[in-house]
Amino acid sequence: MNFDYNEEQQLLADSVRRFLAKDYGFESRKKIVHSAEGWSAKVWATLAEMGVLGLPFSTDFGGFGGGAVDLMGVMEAAGDALLVEPYLATVGLGGRLVARAGGDAQKRALLPQVVEGRLRLAFAHTEKGARYNLGKVAAAAKPAGGGWELSGEKLMVLGAPAADKLVVSAKTGKGLSLFIVEKSNAKVKPYVTLDEQRAGDVTLQGAKAELLGTEGGALPHIEEAVDFATALACAEAVGAMKFACDTTLEYLKTRKQFGVTIGTFQALQHRIVDMYIAHEQARSMACLACSKADSASDAADRARAVSAAKIKVADNARHISQESIQLHGGMGMTEELKVSHTFRRLTMIAQQFGDADHHLARFASLA
Amino acid sequence: MDLSYSQEELAFRDQIRGWLKANLPQELRDKVANYEELGREDLLRWHRILARQGWVAPAWPKEWGGTGWNVVQRYIFEEECGYAGTPPLIPFGLSMCGPVLLRFGTEAQKQRFLPRIYNGDDFWCQGYSEPGSGSDLASLKTKAERQGDHYVVNGQKIWTTLGHVADWIFCLVRTDSTMSKRQEGISFLLIDMKTPGITVRPLVLMDGSHEVNEVFFDNVKVPAENLVHEEGKGWTVAKYLLGHERMNTGRIGASKRELAKLKEFAAQQKGDDGRPLIEDPRYRDRLTRVEVELMALEITNLRFLDRMRRTGQPPGADVSMLKIKGTEIQQALTELAMQAVGPMAQPFKAVDGGEGFDEFAAGLAPRYCNFRKTTIYAGSNEIQRNIISKMTLGL
Numbered sequence: 001m002n003f004d005y006n007e008e009q010q011l012l013a014d015s016v017r018r019f020l021a022k023d024y025g026f027e028s029r030k031k032i033v034h035s036a037e038g039w040s041a042k043v044w045a046t047l048a049e050m051g052v053l054g055l056p057f058s059t060d061f062g063g064f065g066g067g068a069v070d071l072m073g074v075m076e077a078a079g080d081a082l083l084v085e086p087y088l089a090t091v092g093l094g095g096r097l098v099a100r101a102g103g104d105a106q107k108r109a110l111l112p113q114v115v116e117g118r119l120r121l122a123f124a125h126t127e128k129g130a131r132y133n134l135g136k137v138a139a140a141a142k143p144a145g146g147g148w149e150l151s152g153e154k155l156m157v158l159g160a161p162a163a164d165k166l167v168v169s170a171k172t173g174k175g176l177s178l179f180i181v182e183k184s185n186a187k188v189k190p191y192v193t194l195d196e197q198r199a200g201d202v203t204l205q206g207a208k209a210e211l212l213g214t215e216g217g218a219l220p221h222i223e224e225a226v227d228f229a230t231a232l233a234c235a236e237a238v239g240a241m242k243f244a245c246d247t248t249l250e251y252l253k254t255r256k257q258f259g260v261t262i263g264t265f266q267a268l269q270h271r272i273v274d275m276y277i278a279h280e281q282a283r284s285m286a287c288l289a290c291s292k293a294d295s296a297s298d299a300a301d302r303a304r305a306v307s308a309a310k311i312k313v314a315d316n317a318r319h320i321s322q323e324s325i326q327l328h329g330g331m332g333m334t335e336e337l338k339v340s341h342t343f344r345r346l347t348m349i350a351q352q353f354g355d356a357d358h359h360l361a362r363f364a365s366l367a
Numbered sequence: 368m369d370l371s372y373s374q375e376e377l378a379f380r381d382q383i384r385g386w387l388k389a390n391l392p393q394e395l396r397d398k399v400a401n402y403e404e405l406g407r408e409d410l411l412r413w414h415r416i417l418a419r420q421g422w423v424a425p426a427w428p429k430e431w432g433g434t435g436w437n438v439v440q441r442y443i444f445e446e447e448c449g450y451a452g453t454p455p456l457i458p459f460g461l462s463m464c465g466p467v468l469l470r471f472g473t474e475a476q477k478q479r480f481l482p483r484i485y486n487g488d489d490f491w492c493q494g495y496s497e498p499g500s501g502s503d504l505a506s507l508k509t510k511a512e513r514q515g516d517h518y519v520v521n522g523q524k525i526w527t528t529l530g531h532v533a534d535w536i537f538c539l540v541r542t543d544s545t546m547s548k549r550q551e552g553i554s555f556l557l558i559d560m561k562t563p564g565i566t567v568r569p570l571v572l573m574d575g576s577h578e579v580n581e582v583f584f585d586n587v588k589v590p591a592e593n594l595v596h597e598e599g600k601g602w603t604v605a606k607y608l609l610g611h612e613r614m615n616t617g618r619i620g621a622s623k624r625e626l627a628k629l630k631e632f633a634a635q636q637k638g639d640d641g642r643p644l645i646e647d648p649r650y651r652d653r654l655t656r657v658e659v660e661l662m663a664l665e666i667t668n669l670r671f672l673d674r675m676r677r678t679g680q681p682p683g684a685d686v687s688m689l690k691i692k693g694t695e696i697q698q699a700l701t702e703l704a705m706q707a708v709g710p711m712a713q714p715f716k717a718v719d720g721g722e723g724f725d726e727f728a729a730g731l732a733p734r735y736c737n738f739r740k741t742t743i744y745a746g747s748n749e750i751q752r753n754i755i756s757k758m759t760l761g762l
Contacts, residue, residue, distance in 0.1 A: 001372055001376070004673075009368075252762065264762070266753070266756075269752065269760075270752045276755065277691065280667055281663040281692065290368075291370050308662055311656065360656070364655055
C-alpha cells in the first residue's frame with residue numbers, strides 16, 4: 001500500500017505543472033482557445049519534449065512504458081490548467097488503440113511519431129443514436145484494391161480538427177474493426193466544445209482506409225482504450241476539482257459582505273467543507289481507476305473499477321462545480337473568472353465517456 | 368502507487384480472519400447478524416475472549432497488554448471485526464478512559480484501573496454531555512466541590528450510553544466557576560456508579576431501545592484520589608480523549624458487511640413486477656451509489672493510514688471526513704434495507720396475539736430510526752465540518 005507518486009512520477013508532474021503555470025496561465029490559454037486552430041503547436045512540442053506524449057507507450061516505439069498511474073499527476077496538472085490540447089484524443093484514445101490493436105509494422109510506423117509530437121490522432125467512433133453504447137456502429141468498410149474503403153458518419157470526434165490521422169471504427173463481414181484513415185480523406189465539420197476544446201463531425205464516403213491490426217473483434221480494444229481515457233479524464237477532473245475548491249476557498253477568505261469575509265458564515269463553511277470531501281472521495285476513486293486502467297487481462301475488474309470511479313467523479317464534478325459558482329456569486333457566472341471555465345470542463349467531464357447513469361448500469365451489469 | 372495491502376499485511380488479515388471465524392461464538396454472531404440487542408453480558412463475553420487472546424487493546428503500550436501492531440494492522444483488525452460481525456468493543460474503558468489514564472493517570476490509578484479495564488472486570492460509561500451542553504461541551508455545569516479528602520458532585524449528565532449497566536463513569540465536572548474562560552476550572556473525575564446519590568434514568572429511543580440514560584448526581588462523595596491529572600486541567604484531558612483513536616470512525620468493515628448482506632437480501636425481495644428488487648434500476652442505482660461511496664471511503668481511509676505510517680504523525684483534522692462519510696453511508700444502508708421490504712417494514716410490535724409477522728423485516732425500520740443517531744453522536748457531523756473548516760481550511 002502506497003499512495004504517493006514515485007520520484008519519477010512526481011518529477012514529471014511537477015515539471016508539467018511548472019510549465020503550465022508559466023506558459024499556460026489563464027490569459028495564455030485564452031489566446032490559444034481563441035486562435036484559429038484552438039490548440040498550440042508550441043505547447044504540443046513542449047509536451048513531447050517533456051516525454052508526456054510518449055509516457056504510456058512501449059520503449060520499443062520511443063516511449064517510456066508507463067501506465068495510467070504514471071500519467072495521473074500530469075492529468076491533474078492538465079485539469080488544474082484546463083489544458084485544451086488534443087491530448088486525450090491523441091494519447092488517451094488514438095495512440096492507445098494503435099498500441100493495443102495495431103500490427104507491429106503499424107505501431108512502428110505511427111507510435112514514434114506520436115511520441116515525438118509529429119502525429120496527432122483522433123478516434124472517430126460515436127455515431128448518431130449510439131449515445132454511450134460503444135458497440136453501436138453502422139459505418140461500414142469493404143475491401144477495395146488490396147485496401148479498404150470506409151463509409152459512415154461519426155459525431156463529436158474529439159480532437160478531429162487537429163488530427164493528422166483518424167482511427168475509425170467500422171463494420172466488416174467479420175464484425176467491428178478499426179481502421180486508420182488519413183484526415184485528408186475525410187470531411188470534418190469542426191466546432192468548439194463547451195469546455196473550449198476542438199472536435200468535429202466526420203463524414204467518410206468511400207474513404208481510403210488501412211485496417212488497424214486484424215479484421216473483426218475490435219470491441220474489447222475499444223472498451224479498453226475508452227476505459228484508459230476515462231481513467232485519465234478522472235484524474236484530470238480531480239485536478240480541476242482541486243482548483244475549483246482552492247479558488248473558492250480563497251474567495252471566501254477575501255470577499256467581504258456586511259463588513260466581514262464571507263468565509264466567517266457557517267452556512268458557507270459547511271458547503272466548502274463538503275466540496276473538499278467530495279474532491280478527496282473523487283481522488284480516491286481516480287487512484288483506483290488509474291491503478292486498474294492498464295489491465296487488459298482482467299477486463300471485468302478494470303471496467304468495474306473505471307465505472308465506479310466515473311460514477312463518483314461525475315457526481316462530485318457536478319457537486320463541486322455547481323457549488324464553486326454559487327459560492328462565487330455573480331462573479332462566478334462571468335467568463336472573466338477562471339472558475340467558470342473550470343465549471344464548463346467539469347460539466348463536460350461528467351458526461352464524457354459515459355455519464356453517471358451509464359456507468360451505474362455498466363457497474364451493475366458487471367457485479 | 369499501489370492500492371493493495373502488502374503480502375505481510377494480507378497474511379496478517381488472513382490470520383485475524385481465520386481466528387475470528389474460529390473464535391466468534393455462533394450465538395453472538397447470530398445476534399449481531401439479526402440486529403438483536405446486545406446486553407452487558409454479550410458485550411463482556413466478547414471483550415473477555417479478545418482479552419484472553421491479548422487483542423482487546425491493540426493500541427495500548429505493550430507493558431499494559433497492547434499488541435505492538437502498527438496503524439495499518441490495527442485498522443485491519445478493526446475492519447475484520449466489523450466485517451465478521453463481532454459485537455462492538457465498548458470504547459469507554461478501552462479507547463477512552465484507558466488512554467487517558469495511560470497519559471495522565473498516576474501509577475496507582477493505572478495499577479488500579481487498567482488491568483480491570485483490560486480484562487473486562489469493570490464496565491465503563493462516559494459522563495460528558497449535559498442537558499444544556501451537547502456539542503458545546505465547555506458549557507458543562509455539573510459541580511464538584513472539594514471537601515477534605517473528597518469531592519462532592521452535584522448535577523446531571525445525559526446521553527450516557529450503557530450507564531444503566533456500567534460500574535464506573537468518567538466525568539467532566541466544574542471544580543471552579545470563577546474562571547473567565549469556560550474551558551478552565553473543569554476537572555476529570557472517576558466515579559463509582561454504586562456511590563450513594565447517583566440515579567440513572569433511562570432515555571428510551573424512538574426505536575424502543577434502551578441505550579442511553581440520564582445520570583443524576585445528588586451530593587455524591589468521590590474520593591480525591593479519583594481525580595485524573597490536575598484539578599482544573601480537565602479540558603486538556605477531554606481534548607486528548609476526543610482526539611484519540613479516530614481512525615475507525617468510518618466503520619468500513621461493518622458497512623461492507625451490511626452492503627453485502629443488503630445485496631443478497633435485495634436479490635431475494637421482489638419488486639412490483641415480481642422480478643428481484645436488485646434488478647429494479649431505481650433501487651439498484653441508489654444501492655450502487657452507496658457502494659461506490661463506500662469504495663471511495665475505504666481508499667480515502669487507506670490514504671490517511673498510508674500518510675500516518677509514512678510520516679509517523681497523527682492524522683490531521685481532515686480525518687473528520689471519515690466520520691461524516693462513514694455515518695452517512697451507515698444511514699443510507701439502513702434506509703435501503705428498510706425500503707427493501709416495502710410494506711412489511713411497517714409492523715413494529717405484536718399486540719393481542721398478533722405475532723407471526725416477519726420479525727427480521729419488522730426490525731429494519733427501527734434500525735433505520737436508531738441509526739439516525741450516528742450523525743449526531745461523537746461530535747455531530749456539523750461539528751466535524753466546523754473542525755475541518757477551522758483546522759484544515761483556515762476559515
